[in-house]
Amino acid sequence: MAFDFPAITGPKLNLGCGRDIKPTARGWVNLDGFVVEPGVVKHDIAQVPWPFKDGEFDLVYCSHVLEHIAPIFREHQGTKRDVIFDIFEEIHRVLKPGGLLFARVPWGYSHEGLAHIQHYRQWRPEWAQFFEPDHVENYYTSARFRLESWRRTRDVESLRLKHKLLFGDPPISLTSHLSVRLPFLRKLLWAPSELQLEMRKV
Secondary structure, three states: OOOOOOOOOOOEEEEOOOOOOOOHHHOEEEEEOOOOOOOEEEOOOOOOOOOOOOOOEEEEEEEOOHHHOOOOEEEEOOEEEEHHHHHHHHHHHHEEEEEEEEEEEEOOOOHHHHHOOOOOOOOOHHHHHHHOOOOOOHHHOOOOEEEEEEEEEEEEEEEOOOOOOEEOOOOEEHHHHHHHHOHHHHHHHEEEEEEEEEEEEO
């Protein structure tokens, strides 16, 4: 299933936007800790609170961001807690009641998920359930979301084969060559490697 962006017309936060800067005229606010461009609020998302009001957005969108959050542990109510919970609490805070978090991450333990030097987390859909109101281990955080849907998509794909055999001049991987020459093999040679999550603020 391909990327299917939710149709939301109200204020939207593009969290960790990188160079995917979305138009402010359409209600977007772009935030990133590295990219310095017009129309981008520069802020490290691991530093909370963010410079936004409570309930400011109908949608928080983050595309290939959450896997880059390093496992930092901070003091929280007398114990240590992963910074990912601070980030989800901020997402919860800036969303309006019933607002939507739409996240795209590499599929856990796929080649794409493991190959990047700054991928620290291998996301699976089960992780989202730790924010459900009735999950037995939701005591790590006050952020509450309902997992409305998850999809494993082909927007990002990775090789099923562990080794790329080079072929031709200039050399390309044999897998890529076969995918181009014999397209019906693509689903056998490549695996969908993106996870899309839709989580509704409770």
